Amino acid sequence: MKYPNGLKKKFTSYNTYANRGMSLESDIGSSNEYYLLNDIAVVYKKPTPITIAKVDYPSRVDAVIKEAYFKTPSTTDYNGIYKGKYIDFEAKETKNKTSFPLNNIHSHQIKHLQNIYNHGGIGFIIVRFTSLDETYLLTIEKLTKFLDNNRRKSIPLEYFKENGYFIKQKFRPLVDYIEIIDKIYFDGGNICQL
Amino acid sequence: MKYPNGLKKKFTSYNTYANRGMSLESDIGSSNEYYLLNDIAVVYKKPTPITIAKVDYPSRVDAVIKEAYFKTPSTTDYNGIYKGKYIDFEAKETKNKTSFPLNNIHSHQIKHLQNIYNHGGIGFIIVRFTSLDETYLLTIEKLTKFLDNNRRKSIPLEYFKENGYFIKQKFRPLVDYIEIIDKIYFDGGNICQL
Numbered sequence: 450m451k452y453p454n455g456l457k458k459k460f461t462s463y464n465t466y467a468n469r470g471m472s473l474e475s476d477i478g479s480s481n482e483y484y485l486l487n488d489i490a491v492v493y494k495k496p497t498p499i500t501i502a503k504v505d506y507p508s509r510v511d512a513v514i515k516e517a518y519f520k521t522p523s524t525t526d527y528n529g530i531y532k533g534k535y536i537d538f539e540a541k542e543t544k545n546k547t548s549f550p551l552n553n554i555h556s557h558q559i560k561h562l563q564n565i566y567n568h569g570g571i572g573f574i575i576v577r578f579t580s581l582d583e584t585y586l587l588t589i590e591k592l593t594k595f596l597d598n599n600r601r602k603s604i605p606l607e608y609f610k611e612n613g614y615f616i617k618q619k620f621r622p623l624v625d626y627i628e629i630i631d632k633i634y635f636d637g638g639n640i641c642q643l
Numbered sequence: 644m645k646y647p648n649g650l651k652k653k654f655t656s657y658n659t660y661a662n663r664g665m666s667l668e669s670d671i672g673s674s675n676e677y678y679l680l681n682d683i684a685v686v687y688k689k690p691t692p693i694t695i696a697k698v699d700y701p702s703r704v705d706a707v708i709k710e711a712y713f714k715t716p717s718t719t720d721y722n723g724i725y726k727g728k729y730i731d732f733e734a735k736e737t738k739n740k741t742s743f744p745l746n747n748i749h750s751h752q753i754k755h756l757q758n759i760y761n762h763g764g765i766g767f768i769i770v771r772f773t774s775l776d777e778t779y780l781l782t783i784e785k786l787t788k789f790l791d792n793n794r795r796k797s798i799p800l801e802y803f804k805e806n807g808y809f810i811k812q813k814f815r816p817l818v819d820y821i822e823i824i825d826k827i828y829f830d831g832g833n834i835c836q837l
Binding site: 485488490491493495496497498499501511512513514515516517518519520523524528529530531532533534535536537561564565567568569570 | 679682684685687689690691692693695705706707708709710711712713714717718722723724725726727728729730731755758759761762763764
């Protein structure tokens with residue numbers, strides 16, 4: 450999400466979600482642009498879900514929303530297509546140095562990713578440990594495995610290192626998660642054709 | 644989109660898009676719910692894209708958007724997964740009895756669907772002629788074929804009858820577009836597995 454100057458700071462008062470995601474979000478945004486322009490993949494971020502309560506009409510052409518509320522997203526932030534396959538993921542940042550607090554992700558978002566997996570899609574989360582400047586990709590398979598075997602409220606960094614994939618910062622794209630998806634699911638080749 | 648009482652009428656003054664789509668939108672919404680509950684497909688409507696300009700914080704927990712504007716969508720309204728495949732479509736209603744005015748769909752939405760097709764996905768539009776109460780599915784392949792061979796600003800109903808697929812109203816799901824997608828692309832079987 451982009452906010453006019455001044456707004457971002459205000460958000461910290463309550464919407465840590467929006468802020469944490471900010472810089473990883475812009476990195477992924479520019480990476481998606483790169484994938485799109487280079488015909489590699491088509492991935493978009495979904496708009497922020499809101500409930501509109503009041504709209505004004507100063508003229509026939511302009512409508513101004515005067516009252517609206519943020520809604521809890523029912524799915525993840527990102528989805529799209531790579532080599533004919535449906536891909537779906539959520540991206541989060543944490544300042545935590547040792548683990549990723551699970552309250553960063555809504556349970557229904559995890560359920561959604563599991564649902565995608567059950568339908569033959571590719572689901573994962575991208576987590577950036579901002580203090581360490583380390584970004585990892587963890588597939589929904591491995592995330593589910595963790596949740597099935599742990600009662601912890603956070604995923605240790607170690608689990609990401611052992612079961613996830615480190616995404617090294619590149620020049621372009623900044624966050625090359627497709628390269629990793631390709632290795633995991635396509636082994637560099639196209640396994641799914643119409 | 645849902646609007647409080649009174650708002651919907653106001654919208655007709657400018658946002659014909661929102662209104663035209665209303666009842667087909669709810670039919671597709673309940674159909675997607677049916678697909679989800681019965682584990683047939685996972686398809687969601689994207690939130691309406693807006694630009695937030697002003698947000699108030701009466702408390703730490705509640706944020707109220709006080710000023711926001713509707714943005715032109717960069718993609719289509721619906722996307723999801725069916726049998727591992729990425730599917731993407733736009734749904735529109737028209738009161739026109741003889742043809743579907745192309746100004747109902749943004750050119751970049753058509754380009755997006757062509758992009759999806761080029762990446763091995765399934766793209767289409769669902770058009771309901773409200774006056775005739777007839778709903779058709781037209782694949783992006785056939786839509787592109789029409790645009791390549793016509794300078795017309797609308798697609799004749801005949802073209803939908805000859806090149807599209809009539810979606811008969813069912814009890815559940817109301818608009819069974821997956822049944823048609825299955826016939827066209829999967830021939831009833833699953834052609835795409837991880």
